[in-house]
Amino acid sequence: MIVITTPTGQIGGRLLEILLTETRTRGEELRVIVRDPGKLPDAVRAHVDVVTGSHDDPEVVDRAFAGADAVFWLVPSDTQTPSLEAMYSGFTRAAAKAFTTHGVGHVVGVSALGRGTPVAGRAGHVTASLAMDDLIAGTGVAYRALANPTFFDNLLWQVASIRDHGVFTETVAADRKAPRAATRDIAAAAAGLLLDRSWTGTGEVPVPGPEDLSPNDLARTMSDVLGRPIRYERQTLDAFRTALAGRGMEDALAQGYVDMMRAKDDGLDDGVPRTPQTASPTTFREWCEQVLKPAVQA
Numbered sequence: 001m002i003v004i005t006t007p008t009g010q011i012g013g014r015l016l017e018i019l020l021t022e023t024r025t026r027g028e029e030l031r032v033i034v035r036d037p038g039k040l041p042d043a044v045r046a047h048v049d050v051v052t053g054s055h056d057d058p059e060v061v062d063r064a065f066a067g068a069d070a071v072f073w074l075v076p077s078d079t080q081t082p083s084l085e086a087m088y089s090g091f092t093r094a095a096a097k098a099f100t101t102h103g104v105g106h107v108v109g110v111s112a113l114g115r116g117t118p119v120a121g122r123a124g125h126v127t128a129s130l131a132m133d134d135l136i137a138g139t140g141v142a143y144r145a146l147a148n149p150t151f152f153d154n155l156l157w158q159v160a161s162i163r164d165h166g167v168f169t170e171t172v173a174a175d176r177k178a179p180r181a182a183t184r185d186i187a188a189a190a191a192g193l194l195l196d197r198s199w200t201g202t203g204e205v206p207v208p209g210p211e212d213l214s215p216n217d218l219a220r221t222m223s224d225v226l227g228r229p230i231r232y233e234r235q236t237l238d239a240f241r242t243a244l245a246g247r248g249m250e251d252a253l254a255q256g257y258v259d260m261m262r263a264k265d266d267g268l269d270d271g272v273p274r275t276p277q278t279a280s281p282t283t284f285r286e287w288c289e290q291v292l293k294p295a296v297q298a
């Protein structure tokens with residue numbers, strides 16, 4: 001049986017769709033941990049075992065991991081977290097214990113690129129995510145961390161600005177190329193690892209997308225697909241921090257984003273060479289055509 005956390009999220013939701021299709025003929029059971037089962041489509045609810053609650057709750061993971069062979073692990077963002085350690089490792093602690101108690105064989109977690117780079121220790125959210133990977137790996141379970149770059153899908157947070165002003169904002173240099181990937185590819189990578197569990201030990205599986213892209217590259221492709229000029233506006237890290245605070249984000253979390261974005265400009269995502277095996281398929285143009293354009297036009 002495979003247990004899926006965050007089945008209502010971008011990655012978890014797509015993963016569940018893939019697993020529902022793939023497990024139909026294999027006879028493997030699926031169980032989800034969800035805070036509100038009402039958010040699951042009826043067709044999904046009928047085919048999965050549902051454990052209600054949050055996956056940082058010891059009682060919830062204890063119920064959910066009974067009889068589990070494999071677990072998909074994703075830590076949600078928490079704008080009120082007291083520290084990055086609490087958000088990633090703190091949230092994972094009960095599950096890490098339950099992996100051992102219940103003899104879970106394989107865990108696939110959502111994490112980030114950056115391990116081994118000179119800036120990995122001062123990269124805010126990414127540093128905390130890598131520490132979470134170490135916590136899980138330390139339990140002795142077979143573990144694969146999906147090492148992700150910035151998601152294409154983050155641009156969906158800026159749909160209103162793209163539609164109304166033709167502008168999107170980030171903090172990295174306009175011509176700084178770096179890997180970027182679609183969440184659907186991350187879900188597909190997770191599905192592959194959860195279905196073929198012939199792997200052992202611990203390690204990372206990078207999902208670097210098909211090519212390195214700069215904000216200027218993104219602007220060009222968006223302009224082309226949307227049929228109107230879209231411009232990149234670089235934000236200073238101070239302005240970024242002020243904007244996060246203005247949205248009510250706790251200092252520790254905001255500082256974590258600032259440190260991560262500074263580290264990205266300093267090469268955080270450059271540590272893993274793309275290979276034909278790691279390159280994930282969805283191009284930015286395809287993502288713009290299939291996801292961004294409908295969202296902008298909605």
Ligand SMILES: NC(=O)c1ccc[n+]([C@@H]2O[C@H](COP(=O)([O-])OP(=O)(O)OC[C@H]3O[C@@H](n4cnc5c(N)ncnc54)[C@H](OP(=O)(O)O)[C@@H]3O)[C@@H](O)[C@H]2O)c1
Pocket residue numbers: 005006007008009010011012034035036039053054055056074075076077110111112125129148149150151154183
């Ligand atoms: N964005 C990036 O560029 C990037 C890059 C690398 C790694 N990551 C990592 O990717 C992950 C985000 O993945 P995503 O985009 O798929 O997430 P998402 O779409 O934001 O989904 C979040 C999920 O977490 C659930 N959730 C929220 N708060 C919760 C809580 N307190 N307890 C239990 N469940 C809760 C939500 O369920 P409800 O329906 O109950 O709200 C939802 O299913 C994060 O771990 C992040 O660090 C992101």
